[in-house]
Amino acid sequence: MVSLFRKRKVAQVPVRDERFQIQVRGLHKRFGDNEVLRGVDLDIERHQINIIIGGSGQGKSVLLKHLIGLIKPDQGQILVDGMDIVPLKDYQLNEVRRKFGMLFQYAALFDSLTVEENVAFPLVEHTKKSKAEVREIVRAKLDALGLHGTEKRFPSELSGGMRKRVGLARALVLEPDILMYDEPTTGLDPIATKNVDNMIAETAERLGVTSVVISHDMASTFRIGDRIAMLNEGTIVVVGTPAEIMHNDHPVLREFLTTSGVVGHR
Amino acid sequence: MSNGSAAAQTPRRRMAQDAGRLVGKATGPALNVLEEIGNTVTLMGQAFFWLFRRPFRWRQMLQSMEFIGVDSIPVILLVGLFVGAAFSLQTVSAFRMFSADAMVGSTVTLALCRELGPVLAAIMVTARVGSAMATELGSMRITEQIDALHTMAVNPVQYLVTPRIVASIIMVPLLNMVFVVVGVLGAYLVAVGVLGVDKGYFLSNIDWYVDIEDIVQGLVKASVFGLALSSIGCYQGFYAKGGARGVGLATTRAVVQACVSILVLDYFLTDVLFAVQG
Ligand SMILES: Nc1ncnc2c1ncn2[C@@H]1O[C@H](COP(=O)(O)OP(=O)(O)OP(=O)(O)O)[C@@H](O)[C@H]1O
Numbered sequence: 439m440v441s442l443f444r445k446r447k448v449a450q451v452p453v454r455d456e457r458f459q460i461q462v463r464g465l466h467k468r469f470g471d472n473e474v475l476r477g478v479d480l481d482i483e484r485h486q487i488n489i490i491i492g493g494s495g496q497g498k499s500v501l502l503k504h505l506i507g508l509i510k511p512d513q514g515q516i517l518v519d520g521m522d523i524v525p526l527k528d529y530q531l532n533e534v535r536r537k538f539g540m541l542f543q544y545a546a547l548f549d550s551l552t553v554e555e556n557v558a559f560p561l562v563e564h565t566k567k568s569k570a571e572v573r574e575i576v577r578a579k580l581d582a583l584g585l586h587g588t589e590k591r592f593p594s595e596l597s598g599g600m601r602k603r604v605g606l607a608r609a610l611v612l613e614p615d616i617l618m619y620d621e622p623t624t625g626l627d628p629i630a631t632k633n634v635d636n637m638i639a640e641t642a643e644r645l646g647v648t649s650v651v652i653s654h655d656m657a658s659t660f661r662i663g664d665r666i667a668m669l670n671e672g673t674i675v676v677v678g679t680p681a682e683i684m685h686n687d688h689p690v691l692r693e694f695l696t697t698s699g700v701v702g703h704r
Numbered sequence: 705m706s707n708g709s710a711a712a713q714t715p716r717r718r719m720a721q722d723a724g725r726l727v728g729k730a731t732g733p734a735l736n737v738l739e740e741i742g743n744t745v746t747l748m749g750q751a752f753f754w755l756f757r758r759p760f761r762w763r764q765m766l767q768s769m770e771f772i773g774v775d776s777i778p779v780i781l782l783v784g785l786f787v788g789a790a791f792s793l794q795t796v797s798a799f800r801m802f803s804a805d806a807m808v809g810s811t812v813t814l815a816l817c818r819e820l821g822p823v824l825a826a827i828m829v830t831a832r833v834g835s836a837m838a839t840e841l842g843s844m845r846i847t848e849q850i851d852a853l854h855t856m857a858v859n860p861v862q863y864l865v866t867p868r869i870v871a872s873i874i875m876v877p878l879l880n881m882v883f884v885v886v887g888v889l890g891a892y893l894v895a896v897g898v899l900g901v902d903k904g905y906f907l908s909n910i911d912w913y914v915d916i917e918d919i920v921q922g923l924v925k926a927s928v929f930g931l932a933l934s935s936i937g938c939y940q941g942f943y944a945k946g947g948a949r950g951v952g953l954a955t956t957r958a959v960v961q962a963c964v965s966i967l968v969l970d971y972f973l974t975d976v977l978f979a980v981q982g
């Protein structure tokens with residue numbers, strides 16, 4: 439059985455493996471006295487939905503920001519398609535970043551731009567499409583996410599859940615190779631949650647993108663995940679398929695599963 | 705016994721700590737100031753580096769110019785008029801003592817061109833725009849909008865900082881011109897209109913004593929002040945941290961640092977420009 443998040447004891451230069459879009463080795467990061475990542479090893483499998491779970495404050499967002507070069511690690515390697523991005527300068531990273539789309543935990547919409555301009559932003563920056571084409575693409579994306587008619591509004595005029603979906607539209611609009619979602623469904627109602635889940639699954643399916651999803655929502659995780667990894671106290675403690683995760687007996691994982699009601703007590 | 709020695713050691717250790725802290729307190733601020741200046745200049749350098757990379761951000765540049773320049777005109781008009789008027793009032797009453805009130809026009813104009821125009825225009829712009837830069841970039845930083853630009857492979861320095869700095873370098877000198885013109889007008893109204901100074905002397909003395917160098921000196925100063933206040937405002941905002949409180953602190957620091965820098969730079973620029981212009 440091929441394991442997609444492979445865990446290794448020793449940090450070493452991984453041999454390039456085509457199955458993995460991103461390979462993380464021995465990642466360490468501390469903020470002052472707060473040692474957040476303590477040697478994370480993680481493989482992100484190509485064309486799959488890779489889900490990272492873990493308690494609040496365990497460093498999931500920090501890990502995700504490392505993958506796209508927003509934060510430099512103190513130690514360790516991050517290989518994106520076999521290239522170590524840790525030593526890259528900012529302008530060199532721009533090439534790598536075009537492979538990515540990212541949804542931030544709090545959406546991070548530009549509040550001086552309208553919804554339409556926000557979603558159009560990556561298209562305007564990185565394609566030569568005409569205004570009409572851009573508008574058409576943006577409208578289609580917004581409609582698909584149930585945001586019809588919000589084009590001219592500003593982010594401050596939207597609800598938290600709507601903002602999140604606009605952020606999702608902005609991440610998806612360039613149809614990148616890798617999509618990273620930081621808690622895409624937190625704060626959404628059950629129906630919107632399901633829609634967003636479907637959108638993530640469908641995008642992964644249709645475009646063959648590699649997805650990295652941070653989630654607290656265990657139901658979603660098991661609905662769409664191909665591979666699940668758990669981050670706890672600065673390392674990846676469990677990785678596997680949903681079926682493997684379901685039967686793993688790591689105590690923190692068990693508690694996660696039972697309290698969220700995905701598996702029963704006893 | 706062991707208790708006694710521990711008790712004896714504690715005050716001594718505390719004294720050493722206090723001394724250390726005092727030394728730190730005395731030298732810390734000086735080092736911090738140097739570090740802060742260094743960091744601000746580094747950001748300024750990056751802004752110019754990105755000015756010459758594609759794409760050129762026309763839209764951001766024009767927006768910044770409008771916000772910094774056009775929108776500042778009303779306040780510059782108001783302040784310029786009253787500064788010129790008050791200065792004229794002072795000068796006339798002083799010069800009357802030795803019947804030199806014919807010199808009022810040139811004195812006021814020279815002072816406005818070389819000193820009051822650039823310094824006060826820059827301080828007004830700091831209050832209006834430098835603070836806004838710190839607040840706006842600061843809230844973009846804490847809401848991860850700057851990170852979002854990074855992830856979309858758009859350089860945030862090029863997108864946010866370069867237009868603001870370039871627009872300030874261009875617009876503050878223009879605002880300085882506006883300031884000088886309305887300042888002279890205010891001085892004229894008070895001197896000639898209210899205090900009865902001879903109109904012909906007032907104007908011909910300006911023509912005679914005010915050279916193009918004086919105007920250039922003011923413009924050079926104003927553009928340096930524009931560079932300083934925008935770099936400081938952008939730096940404070942761009943690296944803000946610690947939530948809404950952090951943004952507030954960044955804004956305060958930006959305004960204080962920019963005002964102090966303008967006044968300190970003014971002295972050194974005057975010195976240098978007099979040396980250069982002879
Ligand atoms: N820029 C930063 N500076 C200092 N500390 C930080 C920074 N970013 C994150 N941290 C710290 O790192 C730790 C992990 O934060 P992170 O946001 O990754 O948690 P998380 O797992 O995403 O939690 P949540 O599920 O609540 O979003 C926290 O203790 C946080 O205080």
Ligand SMILES: [Mg+2]
Binds near residue numbers: 498499500543620
């Ligand atoms: Mg998080």
